[in-house]
Amino acid sequence: MPYIPHTPDDVSAMLDAIGAERIEDLFDEIPAHLKAGSSLDALPEGRGEMEVTRLMAERAEQDRYALSFLGGGAYQHHIPAAVWEIATRGEFYTAYTPYQAEASQGTLQVIYEYQTLIARLTGMDVANASVYDGASGLAEAVLMALRANRKSKSNRVLVPEALNPRYRSACDAIVRNQDVALDTVPFCGQAGQTLADSLSQYEGQDYAALVISQPNYFGSLEDVDALTDWAHANSMLVIAVVNPTSLALLTPPGEWGSEGADIVVGEGQPLGIPLSSGGPYFGFMACKQKHVRQMPGRIIGRTVDLEGKQGFTLTLQAREQHIRRSKATSNICTNQGLAMTAATIYMSLIGPDGLASVAGHCHANTQKLADKLTAIDGVERAFTAPTFHEVVLFLPQDADTVLAKLAEKDILGGLSLAKDYGMQNAILVNATEVHTEGDLDLFVAAMKEVLA
Amino acid sequence: MSNETKLIFQHSRPGRGANAQAPKPVSEDQLSAIPASLRRKQKPGLPEVSELDVVRHYTNLSSKNFAIDKQFYPLGSCTMKYNPRGANRAAMLPGFLARHPLAPASHSQGYLACLYDLQNFLKEVTGMKGVSLAPMAGAQGEFAGVAMIRAYHDARNDDGRTEILIPEAAHGTNPATAVMCGYKVREVPVGKDGDVDLEALKQACGPQTAGLMMTNPSTCGVFERQIEAIAKTVHDAGGLLYYDGANLNAILGKVRPGDMGFDVIHMNLHKTFATPHGGGGPGAGPVGVSQRLLPYLPTPMAGLDEDSGEYSWIDTDTLPTSIGHLSAFMGNAGVLLRAYFYAMVLGREGMIRVGEYSTLAANYLLKRLQQVGYTAAYPERRASHEFILTLAKEAKELNVTAMDVAKRLLDYNQHAPTTYFPLLVPECLLIEPTETESKEAMDDFIAAMEAILHEAKTDPDMVKEAPFTQPVRRLDDVKAARELDLTWSE
Numbered sequence A: 001m002p003y004i005p006h007t008p009d010d011v012s013a014m015l016d017a018i019g020a021e022r023i024e025d026l027f028d029e030i031p032a033h034l035k036a037g038s039s040l041d042a043l044p045e046g047r048g049e050m051e052v053t054r055l056m057a058e059r060a061e062q063d064r065y066a067l068s069f070l071g072g073g074a075y076q077h078h079i080p081a082a083v084w085e086i087a088t089r090g091e092f093y094t095a096y097t098p099y100q101a102e103a104s105q106g107t108l109q110v111i112y113e114y115q116t117l118i119a120r121l122t123g124m125d126v127a128n129a130s131v132y133d134g135a136s137g138l139a140e141a142v143l144m145a146l147r148a149n150r151k152s153k154s155n156r157v158l159v160p161e162a163l164n165p166r167y168r169s170a171c172d173a174i175v176r177n178q179d180v181a182l183d184t185v186p187f188c189g190q191a192g193q194t195l196a197d198s199l200s201q202y203e204g205q206d207y208a209a210l211v212i213s214q215p216n217y218f219g220s221l222e223d224v225d226a227l228t229d230w231a232h233a234n235s236m237l238v239i240a241v242v243n244p245t246s247l248a249l250l251t252p253p254g255e256w257g258s259e260g261a262d263i264v265v266g267e268g269q270p271l272g273i274p275l276s277s278g279g280p281y282f283g284f285m286a287c288k289q290k291h292v293r294q295m296p297g298r299i300i301g302r303t304v305d306l307e308g309k310q311g312f313t314l315t316l317q318a319r320e321q322h323i324r325r326s327k328a329t330s331n332i333c334t335n336q337g338l339a340m341t342a343a344t345i346y347m348s349l350i351g352p353d354g355l356a357s358v359a360g361h362c363h364a365n366t367q368k369l370a371d372k373l374t375a376i377d378g379v380e381r382a383f384t385a386p387t388f389h390e391v392v393l394f395l396p397q398d399a400d401t402v403l404a405k406l407a408e409k410d411i412l413g414g415l416s417l418a419k420d421y422g423m424q425n426a427i428l429v430n431a432t433e434v435h436t437e438g439d440l441d442l443f444v445a446a447m448k449e450v451l452a
Numbered sequence B: 001m002s003n004e005t006k007l008i009f010q011h012s013r014p015g016r017g018a019n020a021q022a023p024k025p026v027s028e029d030q031l032s033a034i035p036a037s038l039r040r041k042q043k044p045g046l047p048e049v050s051e052l053d054v055v056r057h058y059t060n061l062s063s064k065n066f067a068i069d070k071q072f073y074p075l076g077s078c079t080m081k082y083n084p085r086g087a088n089r090a091a092m093l094p095g096f097l098a099r100h101p102l103a104p105a106s107h108s109q110g111y112l113a114c115l116y117d118l119q120n121f122l123k124e125v126t127g128m129k130g131v132s133l134a135p136m137a138g139a140q141g142e143f144a145g146v147a148m149i150r151a152y153h154d155a156r157n158d159d160g161r162t163e164i165l166i167p168e169a170a171h172g173t174n175p176a177t178a179v180m181c182g183y184k185v186r187e188v189p190v191g192k193d194g195d196v197d198l199e200a201l202k203q204a205c206g207p208q209t210a211g212l213m214m215t216n217p218s219t220c221g222v223f224e225r226q227i228e229a230i231a232k233t234v235h236d237a238g239g240l241l242y243y244d245g246a247n248l249n250a251i252l253g254k255v256r257p258g259d260m261g262f263d264v265i266h267m268n269l270h271k272t273f274a275t276p277h278g279g280g281g282p283g284a285g286p287v288g289v290s291q292r293l294l295p296y297l298p299t300p301m302a303g304l305d306e307d308s309g310e311y312s313w314i315d316t317d318t319l320p321t322s323i324g325h326l327s328a329f330m331g332n333a334g335v336l337l338r339a340y341f342y343a344m345v346l347g348r349e350g351m352i353r354v355g356e357y358s359t360l361a362a363n364y365l366l367k368r369l370q371q372v373g374y375t376a377a378y379p380e381r382r383a384s385h386e387f388i389l390t391l392a393k394e395a396k397e398l399n400v401t402a403m404d405v406a407k408r409l410l411d412y413n414q415h416a417p418t419t420y421f422p423l424l425v426p427e428c429l430l431i432e433p434t435e436t437e438s439k440e441a442m443d444d445f446i447a448a449m450e451a452i453l454h455e456a457k458t459d460p461d462m463v464k465e466a467p468f469t470q471p472v473r474r475l476d477d478v479k480a481a482r483e484l485d486l487t488w489s490e
């Protein structure tokens, strides 16, 4: 019996102790006619680890290797071998939420270190650990801003059109049930940025928060200082959506404008988490100290034990569902602990200079790729704004068609902006530190062929 | 056990680093396109440590954890069963790890095939008509489920339904979810035998009822015997029935939520399908629905074109009535692959055995603990895959609480059961052994519990001070909350 240790003797000894004759007797409180449906005939017979591994290995190989320049919220990065070797140690992998603090000091200290790392990276006071991913994290941030902004009575939040459309749709799917409206701030079609000018129409209106994405979906860098100051001048909180790699080079949200962002969220995947078809990743979330009681999710504090020795424990639990139930800040319970553990190890290994050099290579490689591609006739940068590690290019042909032809050559040449922005000829391209000059040239050569 | 007490930051020395990992720095020239006004002025305060520093530090920290791989971990409601290593290896095959979430279907056939098979497997096991794997944990599954209930009522312009009914024993995520979906919560009392108070439910049901959220077996560790009458009551009032699948382990292969009359369910794959709990997550909380909720399932889902044999994504463009996406991409894909591995290894017979042997283990453990002197919260009832002891008597007579017993268990190298949940049973321990623990492991736990009861009678002060063998003694939680110290500074 896979994973079940009992011998026939064990089973009879246990039944004897219970005073039952058969295992079936233990289900005598379930109305008999309800049990009929459970023959489970449509299920396959069980197989051994060898067969199932073989089946899955075949399927994994079927997902043909491709040279990828896809970004859009998930990025290829080098992951040091030590990250997952340690994160998948049974002591981390098979523990659960550290309710018994004395027997969970390992996980608890990791989280405390993680909170510190995220706070330092974002320039904020405190961080939680963790939310599911960047997009659902934005929904939590929006709901948090509504609670935290005592000056605002509205259920409305301003969201830039240049925000990752997947964030927008997931956020909307989550918050609309509480009648929260996300109003769209258009982007400048020339710059590919959200301009302070486009905000003037909302001046003096009651919104709880303004979302600022740095970089935005097009890879463009926003003038975050101006946007932040505008929001604060209009009694809105600022929710920053940021890429963690970029923060090694870019002004942290805590220093945006004169007061800094109020809440920061983002996708943690670039910090040592494999692409893995979209998850498990983790959403990071940080805020100013004064808003900490409005934050959802687990928070760990440092304290002392009976003997005055340093120790770590879950704290501010009165925000959480298991204590506050319907008055909790969120329904989140199980979070993304293991991915957060991996990210903590990644950040420690890569260090401040390492992260800056990863970010630098991402930026430089993307610039180089854009230069090479725009040297092809008819390929142009779509926008004028400076970019971090993604860039939008106009092609002389329909983007979806070109991308499909590239995919036939096993090159995933970017994401089409046709569906989300109605820009039929535009693609969003990313390069990171993993791409070699040879990779870029292969892509460029393939693009030339496809466009020819 | 390690005595690592430093923080990673305290190992940091300027100029040190794990130099095999990061690429060489780029020149300032190569960054000239980024305006100076947007550049960070000071390096972020990540530690500067060697690769060995990092490996040793986190390896040492790991040894301060209890974990299934090390200890019996009978945390009720969490199904801490063995997490097969084979599942981890399969999910970490390079082809799966490297796949970008937005890679075209042409480059994702193998992955999609796994998801498609898993969807069908879960449909059959639960007796539901459709399954979406998108939700990222139980609570997000609950969210998806209640949002679908709302979408259903909205589509029928039935908009006077403002309340979700929830038994008082329910998990905290249930009421918190109902509120996130814009509903008011009305609690339904639970009777002395652990079943819902049916008369009170009938009183509570009405035209304002959007639905009822139920866990069955309930969080009292017993099977709700009036489930059909409950379903009828809620359905007659026009409400829908939600099944919190946290306890699905108990009934796998015995009775299916679909056959009990539930309209929508979530499963916790990190419980029932043996995916790891990771020190707090990740999980996966797929949802299953009856016919009438099919149009609202969250996207994306895996679809199969029977003619071409090609798999594809079902997304909001083909299912515009869907409640939409709950994450940027496809939920916790890697968790789904681990669950798929587990499902394939167990197969039909294995699924049936899960329900049987987890129930056998719980009933054995309950009986033996009663024999050594503990009090069952529901002594007249069969245990499901878990059960509750109440230490109300010990608390009153000996001043030893459920918390004290939980802490003392750590000294016996046993992880504590769930404490103080459900809230309606005073001084409770919710105990779930799972089907993967041997009789010997349970007997060790029983011996520890027996010894602790003896200690409670002879030396209660000692028990109240436990644990003594862990890296730290009991922690000052009040100080932690009053003098918030959430990040470290030099």
Ligand SMILES: Cc1ncc(COP(=O)(O)O)c(C=O)c1O
Pocket (backbone or CB within 6 Å): A332, A333, A334, B077, B078, B137, B138, B139, B140, B171, B173, B174, B215, B219, B244, B246, B247, B268, B283, B285
């Ligand atoms: C009964 C019950 N319902 C719901 C949940 C929530 O599931 P999750 O933690 O995966 O969000 C849990 C577990 O934590 C539970 O025990």
